[in-house]
Amino acid sequence: MELDIAAAEDSLRLYEHLARLGDAHAYTPEACAVFADEIAAIERLKRERNAVVLAHNYQRPEIFEVADFIGDSLELARQATQVDADVIVFCGVHFMAESAKILNPEKTVLLPDLRAGCSLAESVTAERLAERKAELKAIYPDLAVVAYVNTSADVKAESDVCCTSSNAVRIVNALPNRNILFIPDENLAHYVQRNTDKTIIAWDGNCYVHHQITPEEILAVKARLPHVKVLAHPECRTDVLALADAVMSTSGMVEYAAKSSDTEFLVVTECGLSDRLLLELPEKKFYKACKLCRYMKMITLADTLEALRSMRHAIVLDENVRQGAERALRRMFELG
Numbered sequence: 001m002e003l004d005i006a007a008a009e010d011s012l013r014l015y016e017h018l019a020r021l022g023d024a025h026a027y028t029p030e031a032c033a034v035f036a037d038e039i040a041a042i043e044r045l046k047r048e049r050n051a052v053v054l055a056h057n058y059q060r061p062e063i064f065e066v067a068d069f070i071g072d073s074l075e076l077a078r079q080a081t082q083v084d085a086d087v088i089v090f091c092g093v094h095f096m097a098e099s100a101k102i103l104n105p106e107k108t109v110l111l112p113d114l115r116a117g118c119s120l121a122e123s124v125t126a127e128r129l130a131e132r133k134a135e136l137k138a139i140y141p142d143l144a145v146v147a148y149v150n151t152s153a154d155v156k157a158e159s160d161v162c163c164t165s166s167n168a169v170r171i172v173n174a175l176p177n178r179n180i181l182f183i184p185d186e187n188l189a190h191y192v193q194r195n196t197d198k199t200i201i202a203w204d205g206n207c208y209v210h211h212q213i214t215p216e217e218i219l220a221v222k223a224r225l226p227h228v229k230v231l232a233h234p235e236c237r238t239d240v241l242a243l244a245d246a247v248m249s250t251s252g253m254v255e256y257a258a259k260s261s262d263t264e265f266l267v268v269t270e271c272g273l274s275d276r277l278l279l280e281l282p283e284k285k286f287y288k289a290c291k292l293c294r295y296m297k298m299i300t301l302a303d304t305l306e307a308l309r310s311m312r313h314a315i316v317l318d319e320n321v322r323q324g325a326e327r328a329l330r331r332m333f334e335l336g
């Protein structure tokens with residue numbers, strides 16, 4: 001009986017918390033009761049298995065409830081090296097779980113749904129990169145390959161150093177090389193080019209989520225709300241970034257919004273970040289010019305619970321590939 005009362009209280013608390021998102025259709029009392037049970041079961045299994053949950057900023061709001069740490073790619077990569085746990089459950093997409101495994105070969109890293117890939121990471125393969133590198137090195141002997149972390153482990157292993165959206169400019173400027181092949185996001189490559197005097201050669205990939213956001217959408221919101229501060233992710237198109245008050249990574253946006261004296265923001269990135277901001281900074285207003293990432297949203301509480309229960313979907317890497325990718329990631333930590 002006491003257990004029933006505690007469960008009902010947890011469910012009500014969750015319902016009231018998620019009501020701030022204004023999505024009455026998704027977060028009904030019934031849905032929140034199911035989520036509350038799953039959250040309690042995940043917390044029990046985390047203790048039993050000495051596991052932690054790392055969650056990317058683009059995850060579903062209910063996933064944030066079981067996360068030991070929420071962040072962007074750089075923060076999660078760093079966090080993965082510091083966790084004192086036997087098991088990491090990675091609520092994000094495949095390349096992120098791979099990065100956690102690259103840096104923690106002795107730990108078990110679980111991805112709740114193996115279909116959670118990334119259109120950007122899939123735009124480059126190690127074979128195509130090796131060919132392009134050979135072509136370009138004939139013209140630019142000092143060429144260095146800078147790989148955005150949104151790449152597979154074997155692509156990282158073929159690269160000189162990794163970067164994230166928050167340190168890309170810093171990494172490029174810290175390298176001794178003048179000529180940089182920047183893979184795979186063309187929009188981020190163009191953003192870096194505007195912030196360095198080095199030669200940046202862009203790959204022809206993009207994130208389908210950010211690339212579909214248009215300047216017209218931003219202008220329409222600005223026409224209605226001229227005072228709103230526009231925060232945009234550098235994976236957006238150049239003509240969208242030109243309309244932004246600040247261009248930064250997702251966690252950069254969280255910090256900026258928390259510290260800013262402004263109170264109303266237009267968040268131009270994947271919608272999960274707007275949800276995180278709405279839940280964490282209820283005193284401020286966040287308008288969404290965002291799109292959903294179908295890969296990020298494949299991760300559910302039910303699959304997270306099942307991954308922990310049956311220890312399924314462990315990331316396995318070839319050791320040579322892992323070591324090559326680790327070299328590129330660790331160089332990023334040294335430089336940036």
Ligand code: SF4
Pocket residue numbers: 058093117118119120121150207208209210270293294295296
């Ligand atoms: S938001 Fe874009 S870059 Fe991030 S996982 Fe989705 S498709 Fe990949």
